[in-house]
Amino acid sequence: MHDFIFSNGSVIDGSGSPRFAADVALKGGHISAIGDLADEAAVRRIDCSGLVVAPGFIDCHCHSELSLIANPGAESKVRQGVTTEILGNCGWSTFPLNGANAATFREQATPIFGHAGIEWDWNDLDGYFTRLFDHGTAVNVATLAGHGALRAAVMGLDARAPTAAELASMKALLHRAMQQGALGLSSGLCYVPGVYAEPTELVELASIASTYGGLYATHMRDQVDGLLQSVEESLDVAHRADVPLLISHHKTCGHRNFGKARLSLAMLDEARQHGIATYSDMYPYLAGSTTLSMLFPPWVMEGGRDAMMQRLASDECRARIRHDWAHGIPGWENRIAALGWQNISISYLKHVERQHWVGLTVLEAARHAGQDVNDFVFDLMLSEQGEVGQIMQNSCEEDLQSVLTHAHSMIGSDGLDVGDHPHPRQYGTFPKVLGELVRDKGWMTLEEGIFKMTGATASAFKLGDVGLIKRGYRADVTVFDPAGIQANATYQQPRQYASGIKWVFVNGWPTLADGTATGELAGRAIRRC
Numbered sequence: 001m002h003d004f005i006f007s008n009g010s011v012i013d014g015s016g017s018p019r020f021a022a023d024v025a026l027k028g029g030h031i032s033a034i035g036d037l038a039d040e041a042a043v044r045r046i047d048c049s050g051l052v053v054a055p056g057f058i059d060c061h062c063h064s065e066l067s068l069i070a071n072p073g074a075e076s077k078v079r080q081g082v083t084t085e086i087l088g089n090c091g092w093s094t095f096p097l098n099g100a101n102a103a104t105f106r107e108q109a110t111p112i113f114g115h116a117g118i119e120w121d122w123n124d125l126d127g128y129f130t131r132l133f134d135h136g137t138a139v140n141v142a143t144l145a146g147h148g149a150l151r152a153a154v155m156g157l158d159a160r161a162p163t164a165a166e167l168a169s170m171k172a173l174l175h176r177a178m179q180q181g182a183l184g185l186s187s188g189l190c191y192v193p194g195v196y197a198e199p200t201e202l203v204e205l206a207s208i209a210s211t212y213g214g215l216y217a218t219h220m221r222d223q224v225d226g227l228l229q230s231v232e233e234s235l236d237v238a239h240r241a242d243v244p245l246l247i248s249h250h251k252t253c254g255h256r257n258f259g260k261a262r263l264s265l266a267m268l269d270e271a272r273q274h275g276i277a278t279y280s281d282m283y284p285y286l287a288g289s290t291t292l293s294m295l296f297p298p299w300v301m302e303g304g305r306d307a308m309m310q311r312l313a314s315d316e317c318r319a320r321i322r323h324d325w326a327h328g329i330p331g332w333e334n335r336i337a338a339l340g341w342q343n344i345s346i347s348y349l350k351h352v353e354r355q356h357w358v359g360l361t362v363l364e365a366a367r368h369a370g371q372d373v374n375d376f377v378f379d380l381m382l383s384e385q386g387e388v389g390q391i392m393q394n395s396c397e398e399d400l401q402s403v404l405t406h407a408h409s410m411i412g413s414d415g416l417d418v419g420d421h422p423h424p425r426q427y428g429t430f431p432k433v434l435g436e437l438v439r440d441k442g443w444m445t446l447e448e449g450i451f452k453m454t455g456a457t458a459s460a461f462k463l464g465d466v467g468l469i470k471r472g473y474r475a476d477v478t479v480f481d482p483a484g485i486q487a488n489a490t491y492q493q494p495r496q497y498a499s500g501i502k503w504v505f506v507n508g509w510p511t512l513a514d515g516t517a518t519g520e521l522a523g524r525a526i527r528r529c
Contacts, residue, residue, distance in 0.1 A: 001042060001043065002025040002026060002033065002041065002042040002043070003027050003043050003044070004045075005023055005026075005045045006025075006048045006053050006477070007023045007037070007047055007048060009023075009048030009049070009053040009479065010048075010051070010053065011052075012052055012054045012446060013054075013055070013455075013470065014055040014458075015451065016447055016455065017447065019052070019447060022036070023035065026475040027475075029475050030465075030472055030474060030508065031469060031471055031472065031473050031475055034470075034471055050481065051479050051502060052446070052480055052481075052482050053477060053478075054469065054478050054480070055454040055466070055469055055478070056082065056084060056454070056466070056477055056505070056506065057080065057430050057454060057478055058084045058453060058457040058458060059077060059082050059084070059085045059411075059412055059415070060086050060281050060410050060412040060453075060460075061248055061283075061413065061414050062087060063090070063092060063113060063415065063417075064077070064085050064141075065088075065092075065143075066118050067114060067417035068139070068141065069118055069135065070114075070118060071417070072135060072137045072138060073519060075138075075497065075517050076415070076427045077139060078138050078512055079498055079512065079517070080429065080501065081431075082504075083139055083466075083478065083504060083505075083506045084463070084476065084526060086183065086412075086461065087143040088145060088182070088186055089144060089186050089219070090112075090146070090191065090219040090248060091147045091148030091187045091188030091194040091219065092148055092149065092186075092188060093148075093149045094109075094113070094149070095124050095125050095127070095128050095149060096149060096150065096153045097122070097124075097153060098123075098153035101153055101155075101156045102120070105148075105149060105153070106120060107305045107386075108148075108152070108192065110387050111293070111388065111418065112290070112418075114417055116387075125176075133523070135521075136523070138511045138520065138523055139506060140466070140524050140526050141523060141526065142525070142528075144182055144184050144186040145177035145178070145182040145184070145186070145209075146187075147186060147187040147188070147197065148187070148188050148193055148194045150170045150174055151170060151197065154166050154173070155193065156193075157193045157303055157304050158302070158303070159299065159302040161196075161198060161201065162201060175208055178209065178211075178212040178214060178528070179212075180527070183214055183462070184209040184214030184215040184216055184217060185205055185206050185209040186217040186218065186219075186248070187218045188218075189218065189221035190219065190220075190223075191291075192293075192298060192301040192302070194219075195221070195298045195332075196302075199236060206237055206238070206241035206243045207241040210242050212528065213462060213528065214243070214462075215243060215245070215246055215279075215460065215461065216238055216241065216243045216245055216246070217247075217248050217281075218247065218248060219249070220233070220234055221331070222332075223253045223333065223394075224253045224254055224333050225338065226331070227252060227264055228263060228264060231264045231267050235267065235268075235276065238271075244276070244277035245271075245276060245279070246278075246281060246460065247268070247278070247279070247281075248281055248412075249282055249288065249412070250265075250281065251288070251403065252264075252394070252396070253335060253394040254338030255338075255396075257338065258395070259399065261402040261403055262402055265406050268280065277460075279408050279410065280406060281410050281411065282411070282412070283411070283412060283414050284404065284411075284429060284436070285400075285423070285429075286393060287393045287395075287423065288391070288394050289391045289414070289416055290389070290392075290416075291388065292346075292377070293308070295335055295390075297320075297321060297324040297332060298329075298332060300312070305385065308386060309381075309382060309385065309386070312382050318375075318378055321374075321378075322374055325337065325374070335392065339392060339393065341361065341363040341373050342361055342362075343392060343393040343394075344361060344362050344392050344393075345359065345361050345392075346360060346361075346362060346380075346389070346390060347359075347390055347391045347419065347421050348387070348389030348421065348422070349387070351384060354380070354383065354384070355420075358420070358421045359421055362376070362377060391423055391491070404443065404444075405444050408456075410453065410456050411429065411449075411452050412429075413425045413429035422494050423491075423494065425489075427487070427489035427495060427497060428487030428489035428496075428498055430453055431487040431501065432487035433452075434480070435486035435487060435500065436487070437449070439485070454467045455467045462528060462529050463526055475505055475506075475507060476505065476506055476507065477503070477504070478503070478504050479503035479504075480501045481500045484500040485499065485501065506522045507522045508522070
């Protein structure tokens with residue numbers, strides 16, 4: 001007898017193949033049968049007439065490290081149909097942690113991970129997974145090892161190349177992470193400390209990921225005026241390290257760079273012809289979200305938060321920052337020049353007395369405060385001790401469509417569960433793709449859309465028995481209404497659950513039952529296969 005049978009549904013199996021009519025059975029945490037199961041018995045039979053039965057969606061790019069501890073039910077993702085999250089992106093992972101440098105890295109990472117009250121009582125990937133799954137979580141979790149975390153563990157936030165001994169220590173830590181099941185290496189080359197790394201350092205580390213069959217995912221050095229040069233750098237690292245390359249949230253930034261996505265994607269296609277496996281991930285929004293500190297020149301953040309605060313309080317340093325924003329620095333991603341403060345909104349502030357700025361553009365907030373916009377930013381960063389989140393209006397629909405519909409792109413939310421006003425992608429990414437972009441705009445077929453959030457992702461990351469409706473695979477299943485699926489989260493009201501997701505099963509247990517969260521914490525660790 002099966003545990004569950006989904007009857008009368010339209011199966012889209014995650015492989016990209018056309019849908020077909022079939023029943024799907026689950027037993028013992030796995031998919032036990034597919035076909036005409038009218039005569040087979042089950043503890044419960046679920047009528048899926050008019051619904052699509054698909055593999056559970058895989059969020060290939062997110063930052064839920066601490067939110068899964070704070071909110072193990074993960075409803076913002078479960079109600080999107082997500083059953084697996086891949087963490088450790090953009091160079092940010094919660095491991096390794098090392099001595100005195102651990103506190104410095106935690107300070108730097110707070111606007112990314114949020115939930116500052118959670119104690120980091122682990123040192124490595126095994127320790128993090130033990131903490132996470134001892135308490136339980138509603139989704140499966142896999143992770144990359146973050147280059148920024150590796151570098152900070154060994155070097156702190158120093159703006160220099162590592163010594164031979166320091167590089168050897170970083171490599172040893174990465175070996176350990178890969179042995180414990182990390183999927184590969186990620187970098188965030190516009191963030192401190194990743195911004196200080198030269199390509200040779202990245203090659204040395206990415207080569208270790210390659211040795212274990214992992215990939216190299218990069219938030220590139222420059223997604224603004226230096227986009228194409230950054231793609232070239234990323235491809236050079238991948239070539240020299242002999243490792244698959246994933247361009248994280250592949251996009252353009254600033255009106256003067258619109259249209260460049262066609263060129264950057266062509267570079268990835270050409271590299272594929274020369275034997276480099278290349279991929280992209282992206283979310284279905286024109287705006288991104290990250291920390292306000294990443295908009296500052298790299299020298300401002302050298303040495304950690306206290307050093308940054310001293311510089312922001314200095315009139316001499318403020319004048320230098322203004323100059324760098326106006327004129328740029330060779331090799332640095334200058335989003336202020338490309339976007340302007342009118343396209344950057346405040347999404348998170350630590351202190352209650354300044355919450356009235358949240359949701360306003362930086363320019364609007366400065367005008368309300370009666371200040372020059374640059375002085376407002378300096379003072380805000382000082383008052384909030386650097387813990388300021390922001391949303392940027394980056395890209396254009398043409399480039400977004402080019403990336404999302406590209407043959408080797410997958411879907412990742414890049415979600416940050418920080419504060420009361422996060423980016424809506426934390427709640428709406430996957431329904432927005434399937435509802436607005438697939439059903440309403442026709443950018444791709446439903447089969448293609450689901451492939452990009454299931455089978456394609458599982459294959460690129462070598463996740464094993466997830467991502468397909470296939471006998472013997474994990475019973476991670478999402479059932480949704482193709483006519484009713486939609487994202488409800490907006491920039492004004494971002495914490496709104498999606499509609500149209502009916503059932504979500506994780507490892508054979510229902511985490512969403514007929515649209516109602518069950519509280520089941522059936523998620524498991526997924527380690528590199």
